[in-house]
Amino acid sequence: MTKPLVEVKDVSLTLNGHKVLDHVSIDIYPGEFHAIIGPNGGGKTTLLKVILGLITPDSGMVKIDGRSPEENRSVLGYVPQFRTYDFSYPISVREMVLSGRLGHIKGLRKRFRPEDGKAADEAMETMDISAFSDHHIDELSGGEQQRVMIARAIAGDPKVLLLDEPTVYIDSPTAEKFFELLFSLRERMAIVMVTHDIGSLTPEVDKVACLNHRIYTHHDSEVTDDMLLAAYGCPIDVIGHGVPHRVFRRHE
Amino acid sequence: MLSILAYEFFRNALIAGIIASIVCGVIGSFVVVKRMVSLAGGISHSAFGGIGLGYFLGINPIAGAAVFAVLSAAAIGHIRNTAHQNTDTLIGAVWSGGMAIGILFVYLTPGFAPDLMSYLFGNILLVPFSEIVMMACLVTVILLSVFVFYNQLVAVTFDEEYAALMNINSKAVMMLLLVFTALTVVVLIQVVGVILVIALLALPAAISREYTGRLDLMMIMSAGLGMVFTTGGIFISYLFDIPSGATIIILVSVVYILLVVSKRVREKRKTFGT
Numbered sequence: 001m002t003k004p005l006v007e008v009k010d011v012s013l014t015l016n017g018h019k020v021l022d023h024v025s026i027d028i029y030p031g032e033f034h035a036i037i038g039p040n041g042g043g044k045t046t047l048l049k050v051i052l053g054l055i056t057p058d059s060g061m062v063k064i065d066g067r068s069p070e071e072n073r074s075v076l077g078y079v080p081q082f083r084t085y086d087f088s089y090p091i092s093v094r095e096m097v098l099s100g101r102l103g104h105i106k107g108l109r110k111r112f113r114p115e116d117g118k119a120a121d122e123a124m125e126t127m128d129i130s131a132f133s134d135h136h137i138d139e140l141s142g143g144e145q146q147r148v149m150i151a152r153a154i155a156g157d158p159k160v161l162l163l164d165e166p167t168v169y170i171d172s173p174t175a176e177k178f179f180e181l182l183f184s185l186r187e188r189m190a191i192v193m194v195t196h197d198i199g200s201l202t203p204e205v206d207k208v209a210c211l212n213h214r215i216y217t218h219h220d221s222e223v224t225d226d227m228l229l230a231a232y233g234c235p236i237d238v239i240g241h242g243v244p245h246r247v248f249r250r251h252e
Numbered sequence: 253m254l255s256i257l258a259y260e261f262f263r264n265a266l267i268a269g270i271i272a273s274i275v276c277g278v279i280g281s282f283v284v285v286k287r288m289v290s291l292a293g294g295i296s297h298s299a300f301g302g303i304g305l306g307y308f309l310g311i312n313p314i315a316g317a318a319v320f321a322v323l324s325a326a327a328i329g330h331i332r333n334t335a336h337q338n339t340d341t342l343i344g345a346v347w348s349g350g351m352a353i354g355i356l357f358v359y360l361t362p363g364f365a366p367d368l369m370s371y372l373f374g375n376i377l378l379v380p381f382s383e384i385v386m387m388a389c390l391v392t393v394i395l396l397s398v399f400v401f402y403n404q405l406v407a408v409t410f411d412e413e414y415a416a417l418m419n420i421n422s423k424a425v426m427m428l429l430l431v432f433t434a435l436t437v438v439v440l441i442q443v444v445g446v447i448l449v450i451a452l453l454a455l456p457a458a459i460s461r462e463y464t465g466r467l468d469l470m471m472i473m474s475a476g477l478g479m480v481f482t483t484g485g486i487f488i489s490y491l492f493d494i495p496s497g498a499t500i501i502i503l504v505s506v507v508y509i510l511l512v513v514s515k516r517v518r519e520k521r522k523t524f525g526t
Contacts, residue, residue, distance in 0.1 A: 052417060073417055080413070089285050089410050090467045099407055102418035110403040110420075136465035152414075 003066065004029050005075065005160050005190055006051055011060030013046065020046045021057065024215045028160055033183075034192045035201055038211035044194040045081070047211060048162050051192075052078055065159065074103045077158030077189070079149045081165050087138045093148050094133045097123055100155035116155075123155035127181060143174035147181065154185065161185065163193045179204070256490060265376045265496070268384050269482030272443045272452070275391045277475025278398055279436040280457040281467060282429055286409040289454045291328060291430075294343035296437040296449035298324035298350025303371045303446070304357030313371060314383070317446075318438045320350060325434035326427065333423040374445030374497025376486060387439050394432050405429060406467060443482065444497040451501045455508045456481065462511060481507075 006028035013021040020043045028034055038044050049055040050062060053069025064072040077100075100123070101116040124130045127147040132140060137148060146166060153161055166182075167175045182191060183204050195201075201208065210216040256262050283292050302320030306313030324346045332339050358365050370378055398405065407415040408425040416422040440449045460473035485500030 054413060054416065073419060076417075078414070078417055085411070086287070090461065090465050090470055091406070091410055092465065095406075096410075099410070099414070099418070102403070102407055102415070102420060108400055108404075110407075112403075138465075156418075 002029055005065050006192070007061070007063040008047075008051060009061045009063075011047075011050060011057040011062060013043075013050065013055065013057045015046070019213060021050065022213045023060070024211070025060075026209055026215060026217065028190050028192055030159065030190055031186060032190045033186060033204060033206045034190070034209065035205045035207070036192065036194045036209045036211050036215075037198055037201070038196065040196050042196075042212040044196070044211055045164055048078070048164055048192075048194055051162065052076060074156060075159045077153030077156055077161040079146075079153050079161070079163040079166060082145060082149055082169065087145065089137075091137065092133070093129060093135050093137055093140070094120060094124065096137060096148055097151045097155050100152035103156055119157065120151075120155045123151040126154065126184070127151040141174075143170040143178060146170055146178065150181075154189070158189055160190045160192060163191070165195055165197075166193060167195065167197055260381075261377055262486075262490070264379055264381055264384055265486050266483060268376055268379045268387060268443060269486055269500075270479050271384070271387050271391050272439050273456075273478030273482055274475045275394055275436050275439055276453055276478045277456060277460075277473070278395060278471045279432055280453045280474055280478075281460070281471045282405060282409055283433060284454055284457040284461060285467065285470075286429070288433070289450060291339065291343055292433050292437065292453055293450040294328065294347040294350075295321050295325050295430075295434050296441065296446055296453075297347045299434075299437060299441060300355075300371070300446045301350040301353035301357070303441075304354030304361075307361045307365050307368075308357040313367075314386075314438065314442065317371075317441055318435070321434035321437050322431055324350060325430040329423075329427040329430040333426065370445065370497075371441065372445045372447055373495060374441070374443050374448060374500075376443045376482070376496045376500075377490070379442050383442060387442065390435055390439055394435055397428070397432065401425065401428065444500055448497050448501045451505055452478065452481075455504045459508055459511055462515065477504075 004027035006026070008024060008026045011021055011024045012019070024043075024047060026034075026036075026047075036044055036047065046055060050057050051064070051069065053062070053064075053073065062069055065075045066072075069076075098112055098116060098120040101112065101119055102110055105112070105116065121130070121133075124133060127150055129144060129147050129151060132144060132148075137145060140148065146169070150161075150163070150166075163182075167178070170178060179202055182193075185191065186204075193205075207217070283289055299317040299321040302316030302318065303313040304316070305320070306316030309316070328339055328342060328346060331342055358368060367375075367378070369375075404415070404420050404425050405428075407418060407420055408422050409429070412422045412426065415425070436453065437449050440452055444452050456474035456477040457470060459477055460470045464470050464473060481504045482500055485503050486496055488494075488503070489496035489499040
């Protein structure tokens with residue numbers, strides 16, 4: 001059996017007196033599409049940050065491709081929630097995507113090499129944003145900005161792509177196209193998507209985990225009613241604006 | 253009018269203004285895009301504590317200002333990096349705390365503090381050539397460092413967390429930027445004084461930002477604007493015999509405010525379709 005790319009074992013973390021993560025374990029294998037669902041404040045973003053090595057857990061172990069997150073960050077691509085962004089910063093789309101290459105560049109000056117430019121151009125091509133290359137990010141729509149963020153993450157050639165609430169600020173037709181693009185990446189990297197929006201779960205998702213401080217994993221390879229039920233079996237409502245009978249295409 | 257260029261003090265003033273404008277354009281752009289204008293204000297006012305200490309100890313007040321500015325920048329940077337909390341209140345404490353220390357030291361110094369007003373409000377017409385040399389050295393060091401760290405500075409000021417994921421030491425780079433800001437403030441104190449520094453640091457960059465979406469162009473443009481404002485201010489203050497620092501600041505503030513107002517008017521017209 002192949003080794004997991006991301007190995008989270010028995011991780012607990014208390015922040016400001018609140019137990020945010022309670023003995024959480026999850027493994028991500030190459031090529032998988034994971035969805036981690038759970039309520040806001042359930043620890044989803046924190047779990048991503050623990051995987052990225054931005055937050056050190058109180059106990060437990062995190063291994064990225066066999067090494068610590070700090071040593072192996074270039075294996076991971078990260079697409080943060082983008083409502084916190086200051087998109088008025090004077091930076092072009094291409095410059096932003098190019099910044100995803102910085103982790104591969106040594107030295108104080110961190111000068112971009114021709115291969116970095118090539119990787120950035122390819123990433124923009126993949127995410128279908130090449131036309132905006134010289135635009136300022138502020139001029140783009142929410143869906144386009146989202147694709148820029150993903151292009152930045154995949155420019156670094158990661159083996160795992162971590163997305164935090166990727167569908168919150170895009171409308172559903174845009175989301176459809178967004179998922180198409182995302183699925184096209186699956187051959188190159190495993191994908192982990194964190195969301196509180198159960199409507200964004202699609203048949204292409206391999207594994208669903210439910211995180212509400214504790215994690216509940218389901219090792220089914222297809223999305224079934226059981227899993228939805230399990231997801232709703234979380235201690236707290238998964239979503240406020242629930243869509244309990246969202247119709248999923250069945251794999252007959 | 254150009255006959256005044258024959259005077260050395262006037263030429264010195266113009267040179268000082270140009271040197272200050274260059275560093276102002278580069279560091280001021282980072283200050284504006286990283287939204288740390290009030291932080292820069294805190295650093296500059298804290299420098300007054302050092303000026304007071306300089307008087308008290310009988311050393312060059314600018315040296316005292318440099319020490320206080322760098323120390324308060326480092327303190328704010330350290331707390332910012334470790335406590336993960338809003339530094340707003342801390343900036344307020346450093347801001348007025350520094351001023352208070354300065355006032356106390358000036359009070360404790362026997363006799364009369366001769367150039368106090370020029371440290372508070374600047375007097376570029378009094379800058380001696382020796383200080384211009386010092387300013388030039390300081391500015392060269394800052395500009396060379398920014399050149400070396402440019403990509404890292406951009407990454408960190410745009411997105412500190414992501415820069416950390418790119419194996420950049422975000423905290424160290426932020427600290428570096430704060431120290432550069434402190435040193436820039438020291439250079440600017442000699443031009444416009446402690447109290448007026450923020451306007452000269454932030455406004456040319458803020459004006460440039462309205463016209464360009466590129467950081468490097470923003471720096472060049474605001475350096476150019478800074479030169480126009482300082483040179484213009486120096487000439488006007490000489491012609492009408494009014495304080496130079498205040499003249500420069502009024503000039504830059506008026507231009508900025510006119511720009512903001514005209515932009516609003518244009519946007520309103522657009523919305524109403526007239």
